[in-house]
Amino acid sequence: MKNISTIHRIGIRSMGIFLGLFLILSSTLMAQQQAATGKVKGTDGEPVIGASVSVVGTSRGASTDGEGNFKISVSRNETLRISSVGFNTTDVVYTGQKSVDVILTVDNKTLNEIIVVGYGSQSKKEITGAVQTISYKELKDLPVTQIGQKLQGQLAGVQINQTTGRPGQGMNIRIRGQLSVSAGSDPLYVVDGFPITGSIGAMNPDEIEDISVLKDASSTSLYGSRAANGVVLITTKKGKGSGMSVSFNTFTGMQQVPMKGRLKMMNAEEFAQFKKESFEDAKQPVPAEFQNPSQYKDKDNDWYGALLRTSPITSHNLTITSNTPKSRTSLVAGVLDQKGVVRNTDYQRYSLRLNSTYDISDKVTVGFNLAPQLVYDNTPRTDGDRGTGILFNALHTWPIMPIYEADGKTLTKFNRFPASTGNIFAYANWVRSADQLINETTATNLLSNAFVEYEPIKGLKVRSSMNGEILRTKFFFFNPSDATSRINVPIPTTAESIRENVENLSWLNENTVTYGKTLWDDHKFEILGGYTNQYFRQESTRIQADTYADDRLPTIQGAINISRGGTNSGVQEWSLTSYLARLNYNYKGKYLLNAAIRSDGSSRFGSDNRWGTFPSVGAGWVVSDEPFMRDLPMVSFMKLRGSWGIIGNNNLGNYTSYALINNTVNGVFGNTVATGAAVSSLANPNLGWETTQQLDLGVDINMFDDRINFAYDYYKKNTTNLLYAVQVAQESGFGNFNDNIGEIKFWGHEFSVNTKNTTGKLKWTTNANISFNRNVVVALAPGIDRVYGTFHITQVGKPFGQFYGLISEGMYKNAEDLANSPKVPGRSTVGSIKLRDINGNGRIDYGGNNDDRTIMGNPFPDFVYGITNNITYGDWDFNIIGSGSQGNQLLVRHIYSTANLDGVFNMVEGAKYRFRSEANPGMGMYGTTVGGGNVTGIERDWMNSRFVADASYFTIRNITLGYTFSKPTKVYKSLRVYTSCQQAYVFTKYWGGPNPETSAQSNGQGDGGNLSPGVDLSNYPVPRTFTVGANFNF
Amino acid sequence: MLAIGLSGCTAEFLEITPETSLSSVTFFKTEADFQQAVNACYVPLRTIYNDRSYLLSEMHSDNTYYYRNTAFGATEQQEDLADFSIPVSNGLTTNTHVLNQYRQDYLIIARANQILDRIDKADFDAAAKGNLKGQAQFMRAFAYFEIYRYFNKGPLQLTAVANREQAAAKVGTAADLEKIIIGDLTGAAATLKTKSTQEPGRATSAAAKTLLANMYLIQKNWPAVEKLCKEIIAEGQHSLMPDYNDAFTTSTGNKNNAESIFQVQYQEGANGFQGSFMYNFMPRPMAASELVTLSKTSNPQPQTGEGNNAPMPELIASYEPGDLRKDASIGYITCASTLWEGKTYPYIKKFVRPHSLNGNHGMNWPIFRYSEVLLFLAEALNEQGKTAEAAPFMNQVRKRAGLAETTATTQAAFRTALMKERRMELAFENKRWHDLTRTDTFKEVITAKGNRIKADPFAHYYQRGFTLRSNSFTVIEKYYPMPADEAALNPNIK
Structure with missing residues (x-):
């Protein structure tokens, strides 16, 4: 129990750091100096917010507020330099004007675009790593419900497959082909600086401002032991501009599964003919049912087709942003209602996000994000093999078995032919099962962030944030006596219910200091240091009950039997403490250098191996800024990049390093039940993270005034210390030993090209990308050169997870x-x-x-x-x-x-x-x-x-x-x-x-x-969707 | 500064032990801990006897066969055992039943090793400790005895495995295994409680002695068998049930009765301790209405697939007239929907008892019965030339079966009579294959079995027009090949 109180103590102290800073800073309303004031606007007359205003040759500086106004201490004849991303930098000499009004012209080059990176942002020009960003503007026209669907095909080096059509499910995202023998391979998702512990599948895409995908080690190493699978940074919409804006996006559509592509099964007549022939070929009498196949000519039963339907989808999103000189607020409210193309599938999402930022003084900014969400999902056990999935079962059910009774309306209950026909298994009516099975999950989620940022002197920012994630999922499964998703379950069957409640709590406190300064005119430095603590706890309760007197009352008390094996409670916990630091340096914006390091201590690692350190370096050379490139005017920009670093994967499970006792190995002696306990796993106090070393070499070339932008990256990764449940001889009493062992090498090439094909009234742009990802297994455990999957082999010297047969x-x-x-x-x-x-x-x-x-x-x-x-x-x-x-x-x-x-x-x-x-x-x-x-x-x-x-x-x-x-x-x-x-x-x-x-x-x-990748078990099909929609701006 | 202040408790913050299970660091301290660990040693027996033993030692003999259902596939794993056609490659087999038997036995051994490594150092009552240690020794010996009889060799795991390097052990010879078994059982026999003081269902000193006697029987160490059996008899805590049928438990009662020396404990109901072996022994397909006449459950379900452990007609024919054991052991059931034209099948009746729910019964499985102790003793005496002294012990068994005293008086005739008596008395109790191997008669007996089935498949439950697979009765070996999957993990296994 000492343990829990420590966690609480750290939690409270973390909260203390945050609140302390918050209180100190918000009361520090620094006395204002006498100063010149001014306003910065764009050529369109809109104020430029956050523009940097500095006095050349001094350390004095300021930035513009929500209406473009600034205030700065300046003497006559000093030069003010005004710069802002996306605009050309402009110098103005202060001559004592009452108001220094500046109009910034737009910089057409995309290079000064600011990109969100780990623990900050950076101009695209200065980035040395492999980072790709997609903004809301590029995604908003896609009326799909999941972020993963929006990103499909847009990112070089990122493979996104939709493995199942279940609403809200199944987006499989792999960055640079990363994979592991037994650790997870999903990228780390960071929402507004908070590495979330849940899934990203349910997030409302309309809440997103932009997404940065960090691929190489120099951009991910600040996420240390969680970075090896790549990092996806999601920034939600913040208020900007001035005043109020309201927009409303809505669409509605119909989804259906095209006939093309469905697995072609025999129809009733063909099946009867097949059976007839097989009895004849075996020289056995043909059972009466198959003697005349043509009797089934118009009596086909397409069980798979009968489960599918054309189904509607509707989505509404309201976005309001409201900005005053001292505050910025944005609100996104969304409703999604999606019926699935398999009967009785239903997905609803209600989401709200409120992001507010307040400048409580010139030096102190605080912000709060709150995002509650409710997701309801019901899918009648569609996916899986014949032990679990009705789609699989429908596929191979005899088409001579009637879906409907003779009246053509009433669903049959269950079908079974005499044993003489070779019918071994009982087949439930899958349509009835789909309609009656309840398999619903209700997830309520609250994601929140609060931060305070203090800038005591220009360029020095102290920031503390407290982030929380609460996720409650309520799962309910009920299998009434008339239904089943399994084959060979005669109807009526034993009604069964499962209730599972899971509560997740995760909090994160991050404290960072950044300082940016340009020295001797051309040497630009930015340093970052930070200390963070994150904690996660999950509590679950599961109750499984069966044998119901009445299907209408699937309560726990309505069951005759509570299943001991299926009823349990659980706790999962982990904690993570980290120190991080980064240095960005460039000379004249031409020679770029970046170094970062994070040290992670994690409860998941074995007691003798608790801390891991993850360094990286990156360098860049903007070749196009060199004088000799002036001879190549068609090249408007060219940068060579290189980076190297070490990152980790800590998806090991929470207690994998311990030798656990299973105390449910129970027995009976005579009539006395006795608790039994056995050691169920081997301890490994040295268990640690998987280590990936990654090298990235890239080039960015823009040509013809940035009409053509080209990027290429080569990467090479070596993942070692793979988490590997080394199979051991079972004579030991154990199936395996969890160890860090083995090595996989990955390499690949990524190309992307964006072109502005035409400008003017007809604007046509094309973005294309192509990636080649390769891997080879270099080593597994000593003495083991292969490990098998179901019908797969992972073998030394060969690519991972090959089909084997x-x-x-x-x-x-x-x-x-x-x-x-x-x-x-x-x-x-x-x-x-x-x-x-x-x-x-x-x-x-x-x-x-x-x-x-x-x-x-x-x-x-x-x-x-x-x-x-x-x-x-x-x-x-x-x-x-x-x-x-x-x-x-x-x-x-x-x-x-x-x-x-x-x-x-x-x-x-x-x-x-x-x-x-x-x-x-x-x-x-x-x-x-x-x-x-x-x-x-x-x-x-x-x-x-x-x-x-x-x-x-x-x-x-x-x-x-x-x-x-x-x-x-x-x-x-x-x-x-x-x-x-x-x-x-x-x-x-x-x-x-x-x-x-x-x-x-x-x-x-x-x-x-x-x-065992790449297995088709007849999952939920992905539908084709036709939608109509409207975007209103008010 | 704050960060430094915090780092003091960082180590604690990062120390998260599982809340919902114990770890081996904190376990194995108290008597209750060891009690639980001992209980877990028995658990694999439920699986072994419900799913496996009958395939490897009864159906893999001349006592039983399978109920061929030509409409059903995926039955090779079982059929290969009954048909003596298991795949063998480089001295290894991929047969899953062989693999699982091996793994379950070593699971018992590993659990016992965890106890035996630590119990001497634990501090609690010596008598309680002796009884727990004895059970762990008994279970380890029991599992090694199975390995010994099936494979005649096996890896020597004698201490708790703590890391990967220790997982694959050196393979011991038959002599190595004999030494372990005898050592453990000698120890266990000395410290285990007797039947009257032991909690019912747990190993007793008599169980340890019986198992040890069985070991010596295989070694043909007849004086040692004689000594142990006489000790058990002298102890006076066991007796034959008056009715042979009552030697076997019902689903809820008559468990660990006076005749029982050691049983696998099952319990019907939702606790997960049930057996379902009776269903494995049913001909198929079988309608619910047919099944319910035997199971008497409230929710009978039709049985599909292929049934196993069908009594061989030759076994049925060899009961002497008047043998009460025949009716207790064998029943008949008609399955109207089966493709076999005979329709009415014999089935093993001694394990059929009414119970409440389909597929969930509580009959215990007899591993050793007192009648076997009597037969062990008779055999040991006869083999030492003391045939006259041996006869009364066999006659006790015959008398209970309603049969006259044996007429065999020569050593050879008595030996034949005794082996037949064992076959009838212990039919379907997974003894037959081991009797055939220890007497080295397996080759002729099994070859004869194959020839009889090939000559008349219909009489052996084949649908007319169907016959045996061409590789049937081609692999008649005294010991099973080691499982290929384990050989892949332990390079010492060849």
Whole structure:
């Protein structure tokens, strides 16, 4: 308990630091000197806020307020220098004017764009790392619900796949191909400086001002042990400009799953024909049900199709910004209501964000952000294999099984044919199950930040912030007796409920000091130092109950049984203390240098290895500022960059370093139940973070007055100390030992080009990017050169997570072929699958280290790419975004059921063309049905290369056509209306299902886990959406 | 300055121990800790006997076979055991049942090692300690005895594993394993409580002695077997149940009865301690209405897939007339929907008891019964040439079965009679394969089994027109190959 009180003490002291600074600073209203005043405006007459005003040759300086006004102590004939990002720097000589009014002209070069970086911001020109920023302006036209969807195809080096179409779910974001054997690979998300612990999927994209993606070590190392997967900095909308502005964005749309791409299964008649043939081929009497397949001609039951529907989506967002000279406020309120394309899926999001900043004196600024949110989500267990997912189950349910009773309206309860038909499993009615299963999550989330910033002298900023995140999720699952998501559960079944309440609390206190100064005119320094503490605690309670007397009352007390195994409570905690520092230096803005370091102490690390240090350096050379480049006038800007650093991944789990006792290994003696306890894991007091060393070399070239901007980056990463549950001989009583071991090398090339193709009334811009990411496993544990996934291998010397299985060579054509080919002793027959004898021992083996399996495919692409075109013509605008992936493959994992030759399930249509006889050998993909499991089991259970499918794709993510009524009316200042289509078309040869981006969620059998990527288990399809929308500005 | 002030408690701030589970640093201190750790040693037995043992030692013998269901696939793992066709490559097998048996046995060994490493240093009552240590020794010996009988060798794990390097141990020979087993059991027999004082269901000194006797039996150390069995008899705490049927428990009662020396403890209900082996032994497909006549549950479910442990017709035919054990051991059930034209199947009746809920029963599994002690003694005496002295012990068993005294008087005739008596008395109790191996008769017996099934598949529950797989009865070996998956993790296993 000493432990908890310490945490509270640190929490209270952290709060103390923050409040202390806050109180001291807000009372320090420094006496004002006599000064000149002035106002800075742009050429458009709008005030320029935050412009820097300095007296040349002195240390005196000031900045403009919310209305562009400034006040500065200045003597006659001294020169005032006014600069602001995006404007050309202007000098004015003070001659005693009453008011120094300055008009700044816009700097058309994008280079002075300010980019949010870790613990600060920097002008794009001075950045030495690989950072890419996307602003709200570039994203606002995309009527999608998730941030990840908005970013698809926009960022070089970032692969974003939508693995499932479940509303609000499934965006898989990988920066520079980072992955790990067992630690997490998601980037770190930092919202307004706060590394959040929850998911970003539920955040309202309309709240976002801009997103910076930090890719290289020099830009991420300030996030230390959490930076190795890359960092995504999200800055929410803050008030700016002056006065009040109100805008309202709304769209509504329809979503549907195109027929193209759906897995083609046999229809009822085809299935009956298949069954008839397989009985005939086995020389068995054909059961009555299959004797006349044509009787099913008009009685097909498309179970998969029956689960889908066309469904609406609606979103409204109200944004208000209100600014006074001393305060800036912005409010974003959003409502999203999305019905999913699978029946009974429902997603609603209510969100609010209020960001306020107050200048309580010339030197002190305080700010508060509050963002409450409620998300409701119900999905009737759609995804997963046949143990859990109704979509998978619907796919392979016999199409002769009726969805509806004879009346055509009432859903059947459950279908089962006599055993003589080969119907082994009971099939629930999936439509009924989808409608009746409750699988809902209600998440309430409050994200808040408060900060105080004090600038005692110009350039010195002391800042303290307190951030909090509270997330409560309430999960409720109810499986009434008429429904199930599982196969082979007869109806009525045992009704079951699960209730799970999870509360997360995380707080972060950060204290930083920055000082920026230019010395001797040309030497610009900025230093940063900081101390931070973060703490996270999760408490969960789960109650599982079953056997209900009445399905209408799924209470806990209504259950006859409380499941001991499924009822539990849990606590997860971690803490992190960090020291950080950074130095930015440049000479004349031409030679750039950056060095940063963070030291992290984490409770997750073993007691003998608690602190990690993560340094980085970066350097840049603005070549275009050199005199010799004047001979190349078409090059308007050119910078060479390089960086190197060490970063970490601390996604290890919270208690992985401990030897834990499992005290639920209970037993019974006679009639007495007795608690049992056993050591369930091995301790490792040296357990630590995964270490990534990253080198980045890049060049930025702008040509023809910045009409063409080109960027290239090469990176090389070495990830060592991989968190690795080294499998150990189970004779030890343990399955594995958690250690930092092994090494993966990553490297890649990223290109992006932005062009302004036309200017003038017709403005056409194109942004394109392409990235090549590669990896190779350099080492695993000593003595271990490979680790297996479900149908995968991660092997030293090879890329990570490769598909691993047997190589199919068609079928044994005839007795001669069978006699002369390696086979599975006792099992292979004429017409059964013929496999390659890789180990050359004359027969086919499956399992163990020296069998006939080999690498049969690669889930990782050769390259990923994206292209965005924006065209405006007067008041018209048009946007089209596409992105794709080339050379990656998927494992059509559901095939072990959907092409099971035993006829237990419905089959893929292609199985019509299976081997039936020497004369009728089929297409070489599917073997004979004769011989039962002894023969067909090889094809079904021994994964082989036929089911590795090319999953290259190019998807038109978005097409939008808009028109803006730019003339103000009584109702609005401006109004834009648009229509758009998302997921408009998927160009792919992938045959295993509708989504070539899919990947199974981790399902406990290993599919979808780190070691088993690229598995298609028939997830929720991603719909095509047509929307119409309007943006009002009031 | 503030930061420095804080760093004093930073170390504490970063020290977060799991709140919802104990760590080994704080555990293993008190008697209660060791009691819990001992309890956990028994847990794997539930899995071993519910899911595995019958496949590896009963169906892998001439006593039982499987109920072939040609409509159902994915049954090779079981069929390979009954058909003596398990895949063997480089002396290793991928058979999952072999692998899981091995892993569960070593799980017991590892849990026992955690106790045995620490218990001598713990400070609590000596008698209580002796009884706990004895149980841990018994369980470790029991698990090693299984490894010994199945594989005839095995890694020597004798201390608690604390790091990766210790996880893969040197492989010991049969002699090494015998030494461990005898050492542990000698210790356990001395410190364990007797049946009358021990909590029911836990290992007793008699259980340790019986297991030790079994070990000596395999070593043909007949005087040692004789001595131990006589000690158990002299102790007077065990007796034969008057009715053979009552030697086996019901779902809720008659557990750890007078005849029981050691049982795997199950309990029906929602606590998770239930068995379901009765269902594994049912012919399939079977309608709910057929099943309920045996299970008597309130919620019978139809059974699909393929059933195992079907009594061989030859076993049924070999009961002597009047043997009361036949009706207690074997029943018949008609499954209308099965594809096998015979429709009415025999099934193992001694493990069929009514219970409340489908797939959830509480019958204990007999590991050692007093009748086996009597048969051990009879065998040990006969092998020492004391046939006349041996006969009364076997006759006690025969008498309870409603049979006349044995007519065998020569050592050889008595030996044959005794092995048959063991087969009938202990049918379906996972003894048969081990009897065939220790007497080195497995090759002829199993070859004969294969020939009989091949000659008449229909009589062995094959649908007409179906026959055995071509690799059946091609791998008849005395010991199982080591599991390939573990060999991949321990380079010492070859």
